[in-house]
Every structure is written in C-alpha cells, then in structure tokens.
Amino acid sequence: MANVLAVLEQRGGALKSVSHEALTAARSIADGLGGEAHALVVGPAGTSGGGLGEYGADKVYLATDDALKLYQGDQYAQLAADRVNGGDYEAVILPATALGKDLGPRLAAKLGCPLVADAISVAYEGGIVVSRPVYAGKAIYTLKITAAPSVICIRPSAVTPAPATRDGTVEEIAASSQAGKAKPATTVEVKQPERAAVDVAEASVVVSGGRGLKEAENFKLIEELAEAMGAAVGASRAVVDAGWRPHAEQVGQTGKTVSPNLYFAIGISGAIQHLAGIRTAKVIVAINRDRDAPIFKVADYGIVGDLFEVTPKLTEEVKKMLEG
Amino acid sequence: MKIAVCIKRVPDSEARIKIGSDGKEIDGSGVKFVLNPYDEYAVEEALKLKGAAGAGEVVAVSLGTDAAQETIRTALAMGADRGILLKADNAGVDPLPAARVLAAELGEGGYDLILLGKLAIDDYSQAVGTMVAELLNLPCVSAITHLDITDGKGKAEREIEGGVEVVEFELPAVLTAEKGLNEPRYPALRGIMLAKKKPLEVKDVTLDPGGLEVLKLALPAERKAGRIVGEGPEAVPALLDALRNEAKVL
Numbered sequence: 001m002a003n004v005l006a007v008l009e010q011r012g013g014a015l016k017s018v019s020h021e022a023l024t025a026a027r028s029i030a031d032g033l034g035g036e037a038h039a040l041v042v043g044p045a046g047t048s049g050g051g052l053g054e055y056g057a058d059k060v061y062l063a064t065d066d067a068l069k070l071y072q073g074d075q076y077a078q079l080a081a082d083r084v085n086g087g088d089y090e091a092v093i094l095p096a097t098a099l100g101k102d103l104g105p106r107l108a109a110k111l112g113c114p115l116v117a118d119a120i121s122v123a124y125e126g127g128i129v130v131s132r133p134v135y136a137g138k139a140i141y142t143l144k145i146t147a148a149p150s151v152i153c154i155r156p157s158a159v160t161p162a163p164a165t166r167d168g169t170v171e172e173i174a175a176s177s178q179a180g181k182a183k184p185a186t187t188v189e190v191k192q193p194e195r196a197a198v199d200v201a202e203a204s205v206v207v208s209g210g211r212g213l214k215e216a217e218n219f220k221l222i223e224e225l226a227e228a229m230g231a232a233v234g235a236s237r238a239v240v241d242a243g244w245r246p247h248a249e250q251v252g253q254t255g256k257t258v259s260p261n262l263y264f265a266i267g268i269s270g271a272i273q274h275l276a277g278i279r280t281a282k283v284i285v286a287i288n289r290d291r292d293a294p295i296f297k298v299a300d301y302g303i304v305g306d307l308f309e310v311t312p313k314l315t316e317e318v319k320k321m322l323e324g
Numbered sequence: 325m326k327i328a329v330c331i332k333r334v335p336d337s338e339a340r341i342k343i344g345s346d347g348k349e350i351d352g353s354g355v356k357f358v359l360n361p362y363d364e365y366a367v368e369e370a371l372k373l374k375g376a377a378g379a380g381e382v383v384a385v386s387l388g389t390d391a392a393q394e395t396i397r398t399a400l401a402m403g404a405d406r407g408i409l410l411k412a413d414n415a416g417v418d419p420l421p422a423a424r425v426l427a428a429e430l431g432e433g434g435y436d437l438i439l440l441g442k443l444a445i446d447d448y449s450q451a452v453g454t455m456v457a458e459l460l461n462l463p464c465v466s467a468i469t470h471l472d473i474t475d476g477k478g479k480a481e482r483e484i485e486g487g488v489e490v491v492e493f494e495l496p497a498v499l500t501a502e503k504g505l506n507e508p509r510y511p512a513l514r515g516i517m518l519a520k521k522k523p524l525e526v527k528d529v530t531l532d533p534g535g536l537e538v539l540k541l542a543l544p545a546e547r548k549a550g551r552i553v554g555e556g557p558e559a560v561p562a563l564l565d566a567l568r569n570e571a572k573v574l
Binding site: 070071073074077097098099101102104105106108109110112113114115116117118129132133134135136137138139140141142143144145146147150181182183184185186187188189190191192193197198199201202205240246247248250252253254255261262271272273279282283284285291296297298299300301302303304305306309310312313314317318321 | 335337338339340341343350361362417418419420423445446447448449450451452453454455457458459461462463464465466467469481482483484485486487488489490491492493494497502503504534535536537538539540541542543544547549550551552553554555556557559560561563564566567568571573574
C-alpha cells in the first residue's frame with residue numbers, strides 16, 4: 001500500500017486555500033493507488049490541523065513551533081524529508097507557490113527523487129501522469145513518473161478543492177530534526193507592503209497596462225480600474241523594463257504566469273512572451289487603438305479605441321454596476 | 325571572492341515554439357538561442373560582488389551541448405573570468421540529474437558563492453539552484469531581488485505572495501536571481517574581444533536518466549479570437565453586458 005503526502009501552506013497559522021487544492025490532488029492519487037492521503041502542516045504554535053478530513057486527509061501530521069512561523073526553507077525541507085522517509089509514500093504534493101517552488105526542489109534533492117514543478121494536472125492511470133507547461137506555456141509536457149517517491153508541485157487553481165469524508169486524525173510530530181544543514185539560512189522577517197495589494201499571480205481579476213499608456217503617471221488609469229474591480233495590477237515587460245512599474249507586476253514569460261477569471265490587457269499589443277503568460281486566463285479583454293494588434297487574436301472581447309477615453313469610462317461603469 | 329555562476333542556453337523569449345517530429349521535443353531549427361535572461365542577473369550580481377570585493381574570480385559554468393560555448397562566451401564578454409562547459413547531449417526533463425552534475429563540479433571548486441538564475445525560461449522548473457544547494461548542504465535563498473554581503477554574511481530578499489521575505493545566511497551559499505536584482509550590463513565590444521581569449525574548459529559529463537518519462541510534448545489549445553464589441557467609450561456598456569451575461573465573470 002502506498003500513500004500520498006500533501007505538504008500544506010499556512011500564513012500566520014491559517015491554512016491557505018492552495019493547501020486544500022494540494023490535499024484534493026493527493027486524495028485523488030491515493031484513491032488510484034488504494035492508499036491513504038496524509039497532510040503535513042508546519043507552522044507556529046496554535047496552528048490547527050483540524051478539519052482536513054473534509055478535504056480527504058486520512059491523517060494529519062502537525063509540527064508546530066514558533067520558530068517555524070515564517071517559512072524556513074532548510075527546516076521545512078528537513079521535516080518534510082523526515083516524514084516521507086518515515087512512511088510509505090508514492091508521491092508528495094505541494095502547491096506551486098513561492099513557498100512550494102522553493103521547498104519542492106529541496107525536498108526532491110533530499111529524497112533523491114524526480115520533481116515535477118508547476119503541474120497543471122495530475123492523474124493516476126496505472127502510474128502517476130502529470131502535465132506541465134514549459135516555455136511559459138508555449139508547450140505542454142505530458143509526463144509519466146517512473147520512480148517513487150516523487151515530488152509534484154501543483155499550480156494554484158489547477159485543482160478545485162473537493163469535499164470528502166475522512167478521519168483527518170491529527171498527530172503531533174517533532175518540529176525539529178536531528179539532521180539538517182550545519183548553517184541553515186534563516187528567514188528573519190516578512191515585510192508587508194504599505195498598501196496590501198492583491199498579487200497578480202493569485203488574483204481572480206487582473207488589469208494590466210502596457211506601453212500604450214505612454215508614461216508612468218498614466219498608470220493611475222489602470223490602478224483606478226483595478227481598485228474598482230478589486231483586481232490586481234499587472235504590467236507588460238516593456239513598461240517594467242522602462243521602470244514605470246515594479247517587476248513583481250510583470251506578466252509574461254520573464255514575469256508571472258497568470259490564470260485569472262478575467263484579464264484586461266489595456267494598451268498592450270500582445271508580444272509572444274506576454275501572450276504566453278495569459279494563455280490560461282478564462283476571459284481576456286483587450287482595449288487597444290490598433291485593430292490589427294495581436295492581442296485581439298487571443299482576446300475574447302475587444303474594444304478598439306483610445307484607452308485614455310475607454311478606460312475611465314469603463315471604471316465609471318464598473319463602479320455603477322458593482323454599487324447597483 | 326570566488327564566485328560560480330551557472331548559466332543556460334535557451335530559446336529567446338520571443339521565439340515561436342515548434343514541436344519536433346517525435347512529438348517529445350521542440351524543433352530548435354530556426355530558433356534564436358540566448359543566455360537565459362534570469363542568468364544575466366546572476367552574472368551581473370557576481371561581477372558586482374567581485375568588483376566590490378576588489379579581488380576574486382567569476383567562473384561561468386554551463387551544462388549543455390557544444391553550442392552552449394557561445395552562451396559561456398556571452399558571460400565572459402560581460403566580464404566573467406573563465407568558463408566551464410559540462411558537455412552533455414540532452415539534459416532531460418527531470419531537474420535532479422542536471423543538479424547532480426552541476427553540484428559535483430561546483431563542490432570541487434571552493435566557491436564562496438554560487439549564483440544561478442531563478443529559472444530557465446525553457447523548462448521553467450525553478451529547481452536546479454535549490455537542488456544544488458541541498459546536494460552541497462549549503463544555505464540557499466531562491467528568487468532574490470536584493471542582496472547585501474558583508475564579512476562573509478549575507479542578507480537577501482525574496483518576493484512572496486503579498487510580501488517580501490528577508491533571509492540571512494552565511495557564506496558559502498547558493499542564491500538564485502529574480503528579475504529586479506540588478507540591471508545586467510551589455511557586453512561591450514572590448515569585452516567581446518577579450519572573451520575570445522579567456523579560458524573555456526570542456527568536460528564530458530553523463531546524466532542519469534531521472535524518473536520522468538516524456539509521453540508527449542504538445543502545443544496548448546489555441547485560444548479562439550473573440551469579437552470586437554465596439555469602438556471607443558460607447559462600447560463600454562456592451563462589453564460589461566457581455567462580461568456579466570455571456571461570459572458570467574462579473
């Protein structure tokens with residue numbers, strides 16, 4: 001019997017929704033294997049591992065210590081490796097977040113096993129079969145995992161959390177390990193931005209601006225629309241390279257890949273590297289004065305026109321709509 | 325300060341990807357290859373650190389085919405002192421075998437710092453740097469946007485969802501570079517001329533096969549072009565109507 005371990009992510013002791021997605025994926029693989037789905041929760045004292053049976057966990061391993069409040073890559077990886085080595089695991093599943101993208105490879109290296117980064121699907125078909133985008137989504141691999149255990153990072157929103165009824169028995173485990181590095185790195189603080197902004201990679205609505213805005217100051221048009229919609233602000237590579245916007249907002253092959261429900265491309269012509277980053281958006285809206293701009297070839301809805309006229313009107317109408 | 329920078333030859337981000345006839349690899353013909361953009365930040369940071377230290381060596385290490393010599397020359401033209409090509413035919417899709425080969429080379433070098441780009445824009449795994457750190461048992465900070473090193477101690481920042489982690493570590497260490505860390509220099513003509521004479525060692529390496537089998541590589545389903553709902557600000561109500569009632573996303 002082989003089991004699947006989901007390594008969950010918390011912030012300030014509260015589990016993130018991506019954790020439920022990872023657990024749902026672990027449950028479905030475990031069902032294919034005829035094994036159990038386990039969860040590993042690492043966090044500060046007071047972090048709860050309760051209620052995870054509702055997402056399919058047979059068992060929850062909880063390692064709590066206030067020294068683990070912030071993500072400590074070296075310790076988290078050692079704790080996860082100890083857990084995997086202490087059980088019979090076919091696969092380990094993590095969310096492909098900033099944490100998972102750092103932790104997954106560390107864990108795979110410790111275990112000496114294959115890693116699938118940023119999977120968009122995971123299925124059990126007599127073996128674990130995953131798909132993952134490469135070249136920022138310009139092509140997609142279908143891969144069969146031929147070794148056990150394996151580490152799989154799942155892209156946020158790729159799996160819909162599914163309800164299940166399992167025991168979710170919580171077992172507290174040691175939050176420190178004998179093994180580990182002589183001189184681990186230490187996360188000493190997390191700086192929060194002055195204004196809490198929705199991250200472009202996690203947002204369900206993204207409003208992005210490009211060179212069509214002509215100058216940095218005009219980005220306030222984008223910010224106003226984003227605020228009206230509760231959306232994240234995104235930017236094209238051109239405007240990030242020009243220094244108008246921070247790179248954290250850049251969408252595309254050398255920025256972030258986004259999968260929002262709704263994506264606005266305003267004054268963005270649609271370079272290949274930008275289109276690669278928005279391919280999995282559910283609905284794309286383009287506003288551009290050039291009717292022949294490549295962005296219109298992938299947009300679901302478009303308005304041809306001057307963004308300096310269309311965007312303020314859109315902001316005004318959105319406000320009316322959401323208030324009414 | 326002795327610094328290694330791992331670099332990779334990748335298709336340019338503007339390249340159109342075609343699938344090869346075997347349906348498992350890309351067709352690289354006619355594709356322009358470049359130094360991986362994230363590796364440019366790693367090279368730049370290494371050169372800055374060496375400059376600030378006043379002495380040291382920057383070694384550009386690449387795992388790849390013979391063609392990667394050109395990529396190493398680019399790093400040498402930027403200012404790296406010498407290059408090492410770990411020559412292999414195919415790096416495969418599982419990142420661990422590549423990390424093992426790099427770690428075996430880097431572990432022998434006595435480096436104070438090992439820098440890599442946070443990911444290569446071809447395989448997009450974002451894994452090799454952190455794996456190398458684990459294999460060498462060194463502290464690691466991935467995807468850094470800021471770095472200070474003083475007296476053998478470092479402080480780096482990395483962006484996470486909605487915040488910035490501040491991480492402290494001691495050298496030797498492995499760091500991977502995110503966009504925003506610095507502004508990479510362009511190789512000047514003099515640098516390009518000098519690069520031709522800098523040492524570039526070629527070592528044959530063999531990768532283990534890894535634990536991932538490619539069933540297929542395919543292009544994603546093309547998005548269908550939608551429709552232009554209208555022109556100018558007058559089209560806004562029609563757009564919102566479509567988003568609310570047709571697409572049901574508002």
